[in-house]
Amino acid sequence: MTRRGALELRDLIARGDTSAKAVCDETLDRVRRSPAQLNAFVAIGEERARAAASALRSHPDPASLPLLGVPIAVKDNICTRGVRTTAGSRVLENYIPPYDAAVIERLESAGAVIVAKTNCDEFAMGSSTEHSAFGPSRNPWDPERTAGGSSGGSAIAVATGVVPLALGSETGGSVRQPAALCGVVGVKPTYGRISRYGLIAFASSLDQVGVFGANVKDAAACLGVLAGPDPRDATSAPVAVEDYVAATTQEVGGLRIGVPHTLMADGVDPGVREAFDASLDALRAQGAILEDIDLPHSRYGTATYAVVVMAEASSNLGRFDGVRYGSRVEGESLADMYARTRARFGDEVKRRIMIGTYVLSAGYYDAYYRKAQQVRMLIRQDFERAFERVDVIATPTTPTTAFKLGERLQDPVQMYLADVFTVSANLAGIPAISVPCGLVEGLPAGLQLTGRPFGEAALFRAAAAYERIRPLKVFEPPTS
Numbered sequence: 001m002t003r004r005g006a007l008e009l010r011d012l013i014a015r016g017d018t019s020a021k022a023v024c025d026e027t028l029d030r031v032r033r034s035p036a037q038l039n040a041f042v043a044i045g046e047e048r049a050r051a052a053a054s055a056l057r058s059h060p061d062p063a064s065l066p067l068l069g070v071p072i073a074v075k076d077n078i079c080t081r082g083v084r085t086t087a088g089s090r091v092l093e094n095y096i097p098p099y100d101a102a103v104i105e106r107l108e109s110a111g112a113v114i115v116a117k118t119n120c121d122e123f124a125m126g127s128s129t130e131h132s133a134f135g136p137s138r139n140p141w142d143p144e145r146t147a148g149g150s151s152g153g154s155a156i157a158v159a160t161g162v163v164p165l166a167l168g169s170e171t172g173g174s175v176r177q178p179a180a181l182c183g184v185v186g187v188k189p190t191y192g193r194i195s196r197y198g199l200i201a202f203a204s205s206l207d208q209v210g211v212f213g214a215n216v217k218d219a220a221a222c223l224g225v226l227a228g229p230d231p232r233d234a235t236s237a238p239v240a241v242e243d244y245v246a247a248t249t250q251e252v253g254g255l256r257i258g259v260p261h262t263l264m265a266d267g268v269d270p271g272v273r274e275a276f277d278a279s280l281d282a283l284r285a286q287g288a289i290l291e292d293i294d295l296p297h298s299r300y301g302t303a304t305y306a307v308v309v310m311a312e313a314s315s316n317l318g319r320f321d322g323v324r325y326g327s328r329v330e331g332e333s334l335a336d337m338y339a340r341t342r343a344r345f346g347d348e349v350k351r352r353i354m355i356g357t358y359v360l361s362a363g364y365y366d367a368y369y370r371k372a373q374q375v376r377m378l379i380r381q382d383f384e385r386a387f388e389r390v391d392v393i394a395t396p397t398t399p400t401t402a403f404k405l406g407e408r409l410q411d412p413v414q415m416y417l418a419d420v421f422t423v424s425a426n427l428a429g430i431p432a433i434s435v436p437c438g439l440v441e442g443l444p445a446g447l448q449l450t451g452r453p454f455g456e457a458a459l460f461r462a463a464a465a466y467e468r469i470r471p472l473k474v475f476e477p478p479t480s
């Protein structure tokens with residue numbers, strides 16, 4: 001199999017060396033042949049993909065399209081008209097959206113072809129894709145281990161070369177964490193950079209669509225297409241979109257990189273730490289300036305995140321009652337119908353609805369929810385202070401490489417700790433990228449770079465420069 005990046009494919013199609021239709025057919029074939037045990041895909045949008053690819057033939061100016069003919073897989077919590085969208089849940093198992101998410105419209109107007117929907121934790125709640133109602137996904141590097149989550153399927157789709165780009169969603173690390181564990185690039189933009197219209201809501205003050213790419217430049221091109229305001233999402237920001245692809249050609253000489261050493265003092269696996277330190281050395285050798293910084297409140301990140309995320313989830317998921325949304329399970333009375341319908345949520349979703357309802361209840365609101373909002377502000381201010389001195393902040397993306405399936409299912413707190421380095425960016429609303437930084441005992445590790453609000457270009461600059469110094473090792477499927 002020849003692996004081609006998104007921009008490489010686009011250029012081949014624009015030159016007429018191949019066609020969008022041929023690329024689409026080959027990709028659909030790869031989706032179908034993707035190993036069932038990896039469980040990356042939950043639906044194939046064959047008809048829709050073929051229609052989109054052939055429509056490109058009659059486009060008046062195909063060469064102007066930034067993603068001409070590029071096949072893309074999409075996490076199953078992003079609405080696709082006519083293609084089943086479940087958010088990994090039984091409650092939505094028969095849902096066929098009558099409309100497209102804003103990101104889908106933007107991709108298609110840029111010439112991209114949506115080929116398949118990918119597996120995810122139910123309503124994006126999880127770090128391992130084990131909370132999907134459609135079974136867990138598995139890590140291609142070691143199928144006994146997790147691909148990460150909640151956007152595990154999208155990470156696998158890119159890591160195994162089925163598609164060069166995939167969409168995921170981020171509430172607390174769900175793009176960066178699986179990207180790190182599967183050895184691909186994953187980027188979460190600034191809150192408000194991308195429209196959330198048509199993204200099934202989990203925790204609305206944190207949710208953003210994110211991008212997986214086989215390389216930094218492809219991810220930059222895709223984000224450039226998705227970014228920008230949308231009147232249908234009042235939280236999308238009217239801030240100019242920089243040329244992210246151009247940013248990937250710049251070097252890192254003079255770039256100031258902050259390293260929060262105290263935050264990483266414990267809990268980081270020694271192998272991951274070594275890979276991280278080696279990546280800092282490589283960046284320093286290219287002229288980047290490393291500075292020790294302090295993010296004193298980020299150690300409360302996971303606790304703060306848990307309170308905020310569960311509160312918002314309990315409110316957002318109230319709509320799935322079998323009347324307004326969600327497939328109804330009939331009952332003997334109205335209350336019984338509600339109960340039976342909502343009993344179809346999985347355990348993790350139920351846990352979050354219950355805890356979320358608790359932290360928002362009259363007697364506990366001040367002790368938990370209000371307190372969490374206050375700490376969230378302190379976390380944000382730590383970043384503002386740090387960004388007065390540095391341009392980007394580096395940490396490992398995750399404290400360990402991929403853990404074994406089942407290992408953390410009975411211990412939700414251990415599961416939440418997988419996100420210790422990622423949740424702060426969501427709480428602060430700032431952008432972050434994960435780029436592969438080597439293998440630790442045969443498993444990928446990720447370098448995370450976090451930036452200023454709307455400072456995605458600086459992240460692409462640093463990540464691309466790093467990628468040039470230490471080119472990625474891509475996953476090779478076993479030859480059979």
Ligand code: GLN
Pocket residue numbers: 124125126127149150169170171172173174175202309419
């Ligand atoms: N793993 C985190 C959680 O369980 C983040 C999920 C996400 O980003 N969607 O909430």
